[in-house]
Structure formats: C-alpha cells, structure tokens
Amino acid sequence: MNRLTEALNLDTRFGFLDRALPAGQIFNPELIVNASTDSAAPNTGEDRSMLAAIKNELRQANEFIFSVAFIAPSGLAPLKQQLLDFTGRGTIITSRYLDFNEPAVFRELLQLTEDNPNIEVLIHEDVDHGFHAKGYIFRHEVGMTAIVGSSDVTGSALSTNQEWNLKFSALPGGDIVEQIDKAVAYQKSTSVALSAEWIENYEQTRHHRDFVVTDSGVGERINGRTRILPNVMQSDALEQIQRVVDAGEQRAVVISATGTGKTILAALAVRQFAPKRMLFIVHSADILAKAKLEFQKVLEEPDSAFGFYSGGTYDLDAKYLFATIQTISRDEHLLQFAKKAFDYIVIDEVHRSGAKSYRKVVDHFEPEFLLGLTATPERTDNFNVFELFDYNVPYEIRLDKALKGRMLVPFHYYGIADPVDSEGTKTGEQISLGALTDSSRVRSIVDNLQTYGHAEGAKGLIFCSRVDECQLLAEELNGQLVYGKPLRTRALTGSSTNEERQQAVEELQAGRLDYLLTVDIFNEGVDIPELNQIVMLRETKSRIIFTQQLGRGLRKAAGKDHVRVLDFIGNYANNYMIPLALTGDNTGTKEGARRDTMTPTVTAGGSTISFDRIAQQRVLHAIDSARLTGRRELRAAITLLRDRLNRIPQLRHFLRFDSLDPYVLATTERPRNYWTLLVSLKFLSKDMAPSAAEESYLSMLSAELLKGIRPHEILLLQRLLEVGELTRDDFRELLRENNTRSDDAVITHTERVLTLEFFNEQLKDAYGRTPIIDVVRGKYRLHPKFRDLYEAYSPSAKHEWNPASFRDHVDDVLATGLMRCRQTGQWDGHLVVGRRYTRRDVCRLLCWAKNQEGTMYGYKLDADTQTCPIFVTHNKAQELDVDVRYPDQLITPSVMHWYSKHGRTLASSDVAPMAANEVDMPLFVKKSDAEGSDFFYLGRVSADNPEATTLPDKDHVKKDVVSMDLTLESPIEQELFEYLNTEARTARPDA
Numbered sequence: 006m007n008r009l010t011e012a013l014n015l016d017t018r019f020g021f022l023d024r025a026l027p028a029g030q031i032f033n034p035e036l037i038v039n040a041s042t043d044s045a046a047p048n049t050g051e052d053r054s055m056l057a058a059i060k061n062e063l064r065q066a067n068e069f070i071f072s073v074a075f076i077a078p079s080g081l082a083p084l085k086q087q088l089l090d091f092t093g094r095g096t097i098i099t100s101r102y103l104d105f106n107e108p109a110v111f112r113e114l115l116q117l118t119e120d121n122p123n124i125e126v127l128i129h130e131d132v133d134h135g136f137h138a139k140g141y142i143f144r145h146e147v148g149m150t151a152i153v154g155s156s157d158v159t160g161s162a163l164s165t166n167q168e169w170n171l172k173f174s175a176l177p178g179g180d181i182v183e184q185i186d187k188a189v190a191y192q193k194s195t196s197v198a199l200s201a202e203w204i205e206n207y208e209q210t211r212h213h214r215d216f217v218v219t220d221s222g223v224g225e226r227i228n229g230r231t232r233i234l235p236n237v238m239q240s241d242a243l244e245q246i247q248r249v250v251d252a253g254e255q256r257a258v259v260i261s262a263t264g265t266g267k268t269i270l271a272a273l274a275v276r277q278f279a280p281k282r283m284l285f286i287v288h289s290a291d292i293l294a295k296a297k298l299e300f301q302k303v304l305e306e307p308d309s310a311f312g313f314y315s316g317g318t319y320d321l322d323a324k325y326l327f328a329t330i331q332t333i334s335r336d337e338h339l340l341q342f343a344k345k346a347f348d349y350i351v352i353d354e355v356h357r358s359g360a361k362s363y364r365k366v367v368d369h370f371e372p373e374f375l376l377g378l379t380a381t382p383e384r385t386d387n388f389n390v391f392e393l394f395d396y397n398v399p400y401e402i403r404l405d406k407a408l409k410g411r412m413l414v415p416f417h418y419y420g421i422a423d424p425v426d427s428e429g430t431k432t433g434e435q436i437s438l439g440a441l442t443d444s445s446r447v448r449s450i451v452d453n454l455q456t457y458g459h460a461e462g463a464k465g466l467i468f469c470s471r472v473d474e475c476q477l478l479a480e481e482l483n484g485q486l487v488y489g490k491p492l493r494t495r496a497l498t499g500s501s502t503n504e505e506r507q508q509a510v511e512e513l514q515a516g517r518l519d520y521l522l523t524v525d526i527f528n529e530g531v532d533i534p535e536l537n538q539i540v541m542l543r544e545t546k547s548r549i550i551f552t553q554q555l556g557r558g559l560r561k562a563a564g565k566d567h568v569r570v571l572d573f574i575g576n577y578a579n580n581y582m583i584p585l586a587l588t589g590d591n592t593g594t595k596e597g598a599r600r601d602t603m604t605p606t607v608t609a610g611g612s613t614i615s616f617d618r619i620a621q622q623r624v625l626h627a628i629d630s631a632r633l634t635g636r637r638e639l640r641a642a643i644t645l646l647r648d649r650l651n652r653i654p655q656l657r658h659f660l661r662f663d664s665l666d667p668y669v670l671a672t673t674e675r676p677r678n679y680w681t682l683l684v685s686l687k688f689l690s691k692d693m694a695p696s697a698a699e700e701s702y703l704s705m706l707s708a709e710l711l712k713g714i715r716p717h718e719i720l721l722l723q724r725l726l727e728v729g730e731l732t733r734d735d736f737r738e739l740l741r742e743n744n745t746r747s748d749d750a751v752i753t754h755t756e757r758v759l760t761l762e763f764f765n766e767q768l769k770d771a772y773g774r775t776p777i778i779d780v781v782r783g784k785y786r787l788h789p790k791f792r793d794l795y796e797a798y799s800p801s802a803k804h805e806w807n808p809a810s811f812r813d814h815v816d817d818v819l820a821t822g823l824m825r826c827r828q829t830g831q832w833d834g835h836l837v838v839g840r841r842y843t844r845r846d847v848c849r850l851l852c853w854a855k856n857q858e859g860t861m862y863g864y865k866l867d868a869d870t871q872t873c874p875i876f877v878t879h880n881k882a883q884e885l886d887v888d889v890r891y892p893d894q895l896i897t898p899s900v901m902h903w904y905s906k907h908g909r910t911l912a913s914s915d916v917a918p919m920a921a922n923e924v925d926m927p928l929f930v931k932k933s934d935a936e937g938s939d940f941f942y943l944g945r946v947s948a949d950n951p952e953a954t955t956l957p958d959k960d961h962v963k964k965d966v967v968s969m970d971l972t973l974e975s976p977i978e979q980e981l982f983e984y985l986n987t988e989a990r991t992a993r994p995d996a
Contacts, residue, residue, distance in 0.1 A: 061983070071097045260382055946971035
C-alpha cells in the first residue's frame with residue numbers, strides 16, 4: 006500500500022468511523038454548503054464554496070466528468086480558464102431537461118470543445134426519464150473523488166446558495182467507483198455529442214417558459230406599496246448622515262462604490278432632511294434625466310416639483326432642481342440664485358470639485374447642508390476633497406464591501422495575453438497605431454471575445470489606449486463574426502456630441518449595438534446597467550481608473566447575474582497594479598498579489614480572477630520588478646490619510662482605513678521608524694526630528710513589536726508606562742487577564758527582548774545598546790533613559806496627537822502592534838498556521854535565548870527548547886550551487902518529502918533526534934527567494950520513513966544525506982498548497 010493509498014484509507018476511517026484519528030484530511034468526506042470567502046473562517050480567508058472545491062479538484066485531476074442538469078453562463082464563467090487549461094480528459098453531460106438551459110450556454114460549451122479538444126460535451130436524450138443529475142467526478146493518481154449533491158453549474162449554486170454537496174474519495178477497486186462508472190456509462194450511452202446542428206434544433210423546438218429563473222436568488226417584492234424603502238446598508242448610511250446633521254455640521258461626503266446606488270441614497274437623504282428646495286449638481290447632461298427620475302421615485306412628489314437647469318432648459322423656480330456644473334457655474338446663471346436659494350445641495354462625482362467651476366458654485370451658495378457623493382475621493386491633482394466637506398465622512402462602502410453585500414453583480418476577470426508589440430517591456434504610448442490595429446491583434450480580440458465572452462446578448466464597453474486606436478479598431482471590428490453573428494461596434498470620443506453618445510448608449514441598451522469603444526469618457530458618470538462585458542485594451546496606469554472602468558459593468562439589471570471582464574495584458578511595467586486593483590490590496594506587500602495571480606482566485610461576492618499562462622508571466626514579472634513601497638508610494642499613502650483626517654495620520658489609522666501596512670510603512674526606510682520617515686518625507690521640518698536616542702528606541706519598537714506577532718512585550722510596556730514598576734508575578738497575572746500565554750518561557754523571553762539580551766551585536770548597535778526595561782531583583786522598571794525621554798513630553802489631549810512627540814509615537818506603535826495581534830490572530834504568542842514569519846520571528850516565538858537568524862539556514866536544533874525549525878525554499882533559484890538545491894517536495898497538503906544537509910547520516914547529532922521525533926519540528930516554507938525573508942508556517946511535523954541516501958554536490962560527487970517524509974499535524978489549505986506547488990515562472994520581457 007503506497008503513501009497516498011494509506012492516506013485515503015485513514016481519511017475515510019476518519020470521516021465515517023472515528024474523527025479522533027490522526028488523519029491527514031486530504032481525502033476525507035466533506036459536506037460542502039457554500040461557506041464562501043465572504044463568510045470564511047477569520048484569519049484564514051479559506052473559501053469553502055462549491056466553486057472552490059471544483060477548482061481545487063480540477064487542479065489535481067487527470068480526468069473529470071460533470072453530470073449536471075442545469076448549466077448557466079454565470080456558472081460556466083468562473084470555471085472557464087481552468088477548463089481551457091485542462092490537459093487531461095474532460096466530459097460534461099447535460100440535457101434539455103425542462104428546457105432550462107439557454108441556447109447561449111450550449112454555444113459556449115461548443116466553443117469550449119473547440120478551444121480545448123480534450124473536453125467533450127454530451128447531451129443526455131433519455132426522454133422517458135427526467136435528467137436531474139448533479140455529480141462531479143474527478144479521477145487522479147489515487148483513484149476517484151466525487152462531489153454529489155444539490156449544486157448545478159450556476160453562479161449562485163456554486164458560490165452563494167445554501168447547498169448540500171457530499172465530497173468523498175475511493176480507490177479504483179471500491180464498489181462505489183463501479184457504481185458511478187456504470188451510471189456514467191449509461192448516461193453516455195443515451196447521449197449525443199453537442200453540435201451546432203443540435204443547438205439549432207434545440208432553439209426551434211424549445212418550449213417557451215412563462216417564468217424566468219435567475220441566479221440572483223433575490224427579487225424585488227411588490228406588495229402594493231410604492232414608497233421606496235432603504236436597504237440595510239442605505240439605512241446605516243442615512244443614520245450616519247443624520248448624526249452629522251444633528252451634530253450641527255453643514256457638510257459631509259459619502260464614499261460609495263460605483264453601481265451601489267449613490268443617487269437613490271442621496272434622494273433618501275433628501276427625503277429624510279425634508280428641505281424646502283434642493284439643488285442636485287452633476288458633471289454631465291447625460292445623467293440628468295436619470296437622476297431626476299430616481300429622485301421622483303423616492304420623493305413621491307408631482308412632476309411639476311422637478312426641473313432642469315441645463316441645455317436651454319432653465320426651471321428657475323423648481324423645488325428640486327437638477328443642474329449641470331457647466332451651466333450653473335456661469336455668472337449669468339449663478340448670480341440669478343440667492344446665496345440661500347437652496348437649503349440642501351447635492352454634488353455628484355464630487356471628486357471633481359477641485360475644478361474652479363465647482364469651487365465657484367460651492368463658494369456662492371450657503372445651504373443648510375451640502376452633501377457630496379463619490380466613488381473615488383483619492384485624487385492625483387493635490388486637491389483635498391475631504392477638506393471641502395469639513396472632513397466629515399459619515400459613510401463609506403468600497404467595492405469589496407459592496408460585492409460582499411450583493412449590492413453589485415459579481416465579475417469574472419480574465420487576464421489575456423495581448424499579442425501587440427511584445428518586443429520588450431513597454432508603455433502604451435510607445436506602441437504604434439499600426440501595431441495596435443494590426444490584423445493579428447484584431448483576430449486575437451475577436452477570438453477571445455468568442456472564447457471568454459457571452460455567447461448571446463453581449464453588451465459591452467471596450468476601453469482603448471488612445472483616440473486613433475479607438476476609431477480604427479471600431480472600423481476593423483465592425484462586421485467580424487463572433488458566434489456566427491457580425492459584430493456591431495461604434496467609437497465614442499471626447500469630440501462626440503451628447504446626442505451622439507446618448508443615441509449610441511440607447512442602441513447598445515436596445516441590442517442594436519454590441520460594443521462601444523472609447524478611451525476614457527465612460528470612466529465615470531455614465532449609467533448603463535445592462536452592460537455585461539468590459540474589455541480592456543489598454544495599459545493599466547492607475548488603480549483608480551482600473552476600478553472605475555471595472556465598475557461600469559457591476560450595476561445590477563434585470564436578467565443580468567454577472568459581468569465578464571476581458572483584460573488584454575501587454576508587456577507593461579505597471580501590470581503589477583492589476584491584482585492589487587482587483588482585490589483592493591493597499592498593504593504594500595507583494596505576497597498577496599503573487600498568490601492572486603498564480604492561483605485562480607475566488608474573491609468578494611463570488612467574483613473570480615484568472616490569467617492565461619503568458620498574461621500570468623507578464624504580471625508576475627511586473628510584480629517582481631515593482632517597488633510597492635518607494636518614497637513616492639509612502640508619501641502618497643501618508644498624504645491621502647492626512648487629507649482625510651486634517652492632520653498627519655498615526656500608524657493605527659493605516660490599519661483602520663485599510664491603507665499601507667503600518668509595519669511596512671515604518672520599517673521600509675532606515676532607520677526604520679515612522680517619526681524619522683515623516684521628517685525625511687518633509688511632513689515635518691528637520692528641527693522637529695527625533696534625537697538619536699529617540700530614533701534608536703523607536704526603531705527597536707517598530708521593527709520588533711509593530712509587526713504584532715505576540716502581545717507580551719507590548720502589554721508589559723503599556724503597564725509599566727502606567728504604574729512604573731511590576732513584579733514577575735504581576736506580569737504573569739496581566740497576561741492571564743488578557744487571555745494569552747503566561748508560562749515561564751515566554752515571560753523570560755519577553756524580558757530578554759526588552760533588555761536587548763535576545764539580539765545579536767549588530768542589532769544591539771542598531772537599537773542604541775540601551776535597554777528599554779531593567780530587571781532588578783525580580784521587578785521590572787523602565788530604563789531611566791527611556792522613561793525620561795517619554796516623560797519629557799506632555800500627554801496629548803484626547804483624540805489628538807503630536808507627530809513630533811516621543812511619547813505619542815511610543816503609544817502609537819504599542820497600540821498599533823496590539824491591533825495587529827488581534828487582527829492577525831496572533832494573540833496567544835504561538836505560531837499561527839498560514840502566517841508568514843522571518844527566521845528572527847521564529848526565534849522569538851520559540852523563545853530561543855538568542856536570535857540565531859544568521860545561522861539557522863535549512864534547519865537548526867536548539868537544545869534548550871528542544872525545537873528544530875525547518876526552513877524550505879520550495880522553488881530554489883537555478884543559479885544556486887547544486888549543493889544547496891535539495892529536491893524537497895510538498896507532495897500533498899499534509900506531507901513534504903525532505904532532505905537533510907549534505908554529509909549527514911541517520912546517526913548524525915542533528916538528524917537522529919528529528920528522525921526519532923524527539924524534538925518539536927515546526928515547518929516553514931516559502932515559494933522562492935523573490936518573496937523576501939518571510940516563510941509560511943505550515944505547522945508542526947513528525948518524521949516518517951527516514952532513509953539514508955545520497956545526493957550530488959556542486960562537483961557532482963554523491964554525498965550522504967537523509968531523506969524523510971514530514972507529516973503535518975493538519976493539512977494546509979488547498980489554495981496555499983497549490984500556490985506553493987505552482988512553479989514560479991519568471992517572464993522574460995519578450996514573453
């Protein structure tokens with residue numbers, strides 16, 4: 006019985022007989038109920054949805070069979086890239102049961118078989134028995150894994166509905182395998198291959214259904230009441246807006262993601278305030294009528310109460326006036342209104358308000374309340390939106406939260422290699438018009454619209470890099486066949502009139518056009534809910550613009566359950582922005598971007614992200630080359646929060662507002678503390694810089710405590726700053742009160758960190774060689790030098806802080822470190838599976854007397870603690886000497902096959918205790934050296950099957966080594982396993 010067979014045997018017993026067995030939990034039976042990323046376990050983010058389960062099995066299988074009655078485009082879309090990339094045999098068996106499946110999905114399936122000939126699609130035609138199967142079968146090295154239950158291939162069934170699906174595995178000789186094989190054989194024998202002729206016949210004979218089944222699972226209830234009521238999130242927003250009004254404030258700005266109903270929210274806020282007169286200002290005449298219509302629905306007043314002030318229509322006395330900024334800002338119009346003509350004013354897309362026209366209008370009027378609406382308050386023109394609204398932000402809902410709250414439809418993003426001019430890394434401006442509109446590129450666009458796009462009813466925007474490309478591509482694409490029908494496309498540019506734009510939008514909505522091509526005029530301020538496809542043919546230069554363009558397709562509409570995003574990725578240095586923009590990652594770290602690029606990702610609200618192989622290489626190359634925390638990025642992050650808060654932000658604010666990781670912010674530049682950085686970036690003058698001693702202390706606190714890997718040092722310092730002196734027993738009680746580890750080992754080690762005894766000589770020099778605390782006769786006191794520096798500054802008033810105060814910076818570092826401990830689940834002072842640690846972090850959490858990071862390569866045994874951490878770089882650089890490239894391999898989520906250092910036998914002093922499982926062995930793995938010095942902690946391992954063997958050294962001479970299987974106490978998440986096991990492909994610039 007081989008290792009995988011043994012694992013399946015044990016996992017099956019664990020699942021059906023005894024859950025106390027020490028199983029690897031790889032093949033154990035599991036009930037999948039769609040606990041998706043939105044409700045995943047805290048601190049893990051693990052996706053327990055049916056979609057994630059299918060994706061995981063597809064990555065491991067050499068054959069799959071789907072036997073499912075119902076398939077919808079919304080279910081096929083998130084699986085599309087993996088099905089295209091599948092190299093084994095694939096069979097999809099479906100039917101025309103109840104005539105549920107749309108002809109469009111059969112066209113998509115037929116196209117799939119053409120794009121990947123390894124996959125066949127069969128239509129079950131046993132008309133005497135209804136076909137209602139819901140089974141997913143995967144064959145792999147061990148045998149078979151099957152998932153059988155309630156989920157069809159629809160977006161909601163795979164991601165959000167409450168479903169019951171049982172996953173189980175069996176060996177080839179198992180009876181259940183024979184039963185499934187017979188059932189599949191029967192279905193195949195009563196099925197025909199999907200063909201264009203079959204689809205044509207289906208369209209002609211399909212029974213018309215009098216009801217529409219949608220994926221949303223939620224419909225608008227009509228119960229005789231016409232009054233529009235706020236949803237949960239709108240109710241929260243209205244409550245917060247009212248609090249601002251009640252506090253006597255006269256201005257506020259609401260941040261709400263594109264498509265979340267900002268206009269309806271504004272109308273509800275106006276209804277709540279009940280003004281005598283209201284002015285609503287927009288930047289484009291295109292959206293005036295829609296805004297007025299939505300206000301009419303909410304306010305329930307006669308049409309005569311509403312008026313326009315734009316385009317030759319001047320309803321000067323209307324109770325609710327809707328105006329364009331271009332018109333009302335002109336003197337001949339603005340001066341017709343008294344300063345207090347309106348007691349409530351709403352400005353849409355208020356991030357534009359830095360323009361003179363907006364400032365002019367805002368300065369003229371004196372309403373009782375001014376409400377701003379924006380999806381993107383962040384600006385690149387140095388204008389501070391928050392200042393204009395007195396720094397009042399009563400409510401904020403960003404894209405991630407809106408998707409999780411089902412306020413928007415999910416997106417399915419495909420990163421596709423753009424064939425344009427791949428001679429070296431370029432920016433879009435360097436590419437000629439001929440290359441952008443070359444016939445081969447046009448062919449690639451058309452082919453990918455057919456592969457990834459909707460098979461029927463596509464309504465899309467295509468964003469181009471410049472006007473001449475936009476116009477010429479519209480001509481070239483017009484008439485090209487997609488799913489046998491000629492494309493109908495039209496270009497719109499800044500020179501297009503409002504009438505031309507409106508007509509084009511109406512034709513797109515009516516289905517008389519398939520795509521509108523533009524550069525940037527539709528980035529914001531346009532409302533086309535019917536859009537179900539976004540195509541990006543331009544370099545990603547800005548995360549803000551990327552999100553704006555993505556957001557065009559996220560608005561809900563009748564019959565729309567998702568939007569598809571096709572992003573054609575060239576060799577651009579800014580490609581690293583793509584995964585960051587898609588996931589909203591502002592931390593300044595690369596690890597998340599790499600993972601989201603290398604493994605198919607299910608994100609907020611059931612949205613998915615996938616890349617084809619070449620596009621993936623290009624993005625990874627850009628990530629490796631990018632500097633996410635250069636001085637410009639650090640300055641921008643601080644400036645953004647300063648503008649929002651009206652003062653220099655504290656480190657804790659970067660956590661609160663999901664901004665740059667405060668540890669990264671404070672420690673990226675030497676001497677690694679936030680106060681010095683503020684001076685260096687000229688947020689503070691040089692005469693406000695910290696002293697050398699203050700700088701050293703803050704560098705130590707930032708480097709060692711701000712990361713938040715345990716709370717012990719922070720809790721001790723905070724208490725000493727309060728009471729001045731503490732006994733060892735007092736400290737132990739303090740730890741118990743805070744529900745964290747309180748044994749002698751961690752208490753002693755906390756002392757060694759704060760007295761600097763733990764650190765090597767180099768770090769002691771960096772930290773000023775002066776301890777933070779003294780330990781005298783079992784009592785802790787602040788070191789006099791540290792205490793005097795701290796007490797030299799007066800305490801700041803509540804809710805204020807002095808960025809040039811040592812006291813305030815110390816308090817901020819400690820508070821932020823504690824917040825990170827809580828947020829990252831590292832409160833108890835132990836290693837946390839899935840978290841990333843440096844070698845120094847490991848020395849601290851294992852309570853080693855001294856920092857051994859400089860000598861603990863590969864593995865190192867500490868006799869005092871009887872611990873032996875093992876460090877593995879999974880994909881070692883090819884340029885390394887052979888003697889350090891051991892063929893360590895993560896075989897399953899529970900087992901790593903591992904080799905010792907050269908010159909070792911089973912009797913070697915550092916190997917024998919490991920082979921005999923006499924020491925504690927935590928395992929740390931990183932994908933490659935490109936990921937920096939942090940390793941993922943996978944858990945504690947036990948050694949199995951130790952064996953003396955040989956490996957060649959750099960001179961190709963075989964040397965003694967020991968191999969063994971390291972078995973984890975619990976398997977790691979499948980996503981992390983796949984990420985670590987995926988070869989890191991570094992793209993060449995001409996990939």
